Amino acid sequence: DAGVTQSPTHLIKTRGQQVTLRCSPKSGHDTVSWYQQALGQGPQFIFQYYEEEERQRGNFPDRFSGHQFPNYSSELNVNALLLGDSALYLCASRSWMGEKLFFGSGTQLSVL
Amino acid sequence: AQSVTQLGSHVSVSEGALVLLRCNYSSSVPPYLFWYVQYPNQGLQLLLKYTTGATLVKGINGFEAEFKKSETSFHLTKPSAHMSDAAEYFCAVSLPGYSSASKIIFGSGTRLSIRP
Numbered sequence: 001d002a003g004v005t006q007s008p009t010h011l012i013k014t015r016g017q018q019v020t021l022r023c024s025p026k027s028g029h030d031t032v033s034w035y036q037q038a039l040g041q042g043p044q045f046i047f048q049y050y051e052e053e054e055r056q057r058g059n060f061p062d063r064f065s066g067h068q069f070p071n072y073s074s075e076l077n078v079n080a081l082l083l084g085d086s087a088l089y090l091c092a093s094r095s096w097m098g099e100k101l102f103f104g105s106g107t108q109l110s111v112l
Numbered sequence: 113a114q115s116v117t118q119l120g121s122h123v124s125v126s127e128g129a130l131v132l133l134r135c136n137y138s139s140s141v142p143p144y145l146f147w148y149v150q151y152p153n154q155g156l157q158l159l160l161k162y163t164t165g166a167t168l169v170k171g172i173n174g175f176e177a178e179f180k181k182s183e184t185s186f187h188l189t190k191p192s193a194h195m196s197d198a199a200e201y202f203c204a205v206s207l208p209g210y211s212s213a214s215k216i217i218f219g220s221g222t223r224l225s226i227r228p
Contacts, residue, residue, distance in 0.1 A: 004155070031214060033214035033215070040220075040221075041220055041221070042116075042202050042204075042218030042219050042220050042221050043156070043202075043216075043218050044218070045214070045215050045216065045217070048214040048215065055211075055214075056212075056214065056215050058215070090155055090156065092156075092214065094213060094214065096210065097210050098210065098213070099144075099163075099210055099213040100158065100161075100213075101158070101213065101214065101216065103155035103156040103157070104155050105153065105154050105155045106155055
């Protein structure tokens with residue numbers, strides 16, 4: 001079992017650009033959520049996807065959007081990047097009726 | 113609204129000494145409480161979780177935590193620290209139930225260092 005996998009592991013972008021991060025959930029999981037972890041901080045919930053729909057959303061602007069595919073994998077898109085978007089982005093998966101989250105190792109995004 | 117406060121951003125103990133990481137929470141309803149560990153360049157790993165029932169929760173790697181409702185605390189302890197325990201530890205809270213299981217509110221973390 002590969003667990004939760006994320007790609008790429010590292011990414012460097014420039015202010016104003018757009019970025020797409022990808023996540024494959026653990027086998028058997030159908031629910032994916034995304035978190036942003038700024039340096040020295042705890043992760044912050046961005047949103048959750050189930051059945052290809054956004055089910056819950058944290059306090060993030062509309063520049064942050066996502067998508068879930070029929071195979072349960074997910075993408076996080078961030079438009080008009082700001083310096084403050086530099087962070088580790090974590091993907092987590094679970095089964096909808098389950099309560100334990102499994103986290104990936106994250107994508108480190110640097111915005112210059 | 114829910115929130116978590118971790119007391120001490122950095123804790124240093126000697127190998128073999130007691131580990132105590134402090135966490136206080138705020139929640140309008142009886143919450144689920146968690147401790148996660150994060151090693152460098154890795155994701156988060158669940159150490160232990162409190163939902164209902166027994167207030168002393170045992171987790172992996174010899175860690176345990178006690179839920180104290182009257183003190184709104186959920187402190188993490190380990191009787192004897194090992195060098196491999198050096199990591200960042202996060203206390204977290206969520207609403208009960210599977211529909212809220214993905215929306216976890218994390219504290220700002222405590223970095224645990226172990227002195228030889």
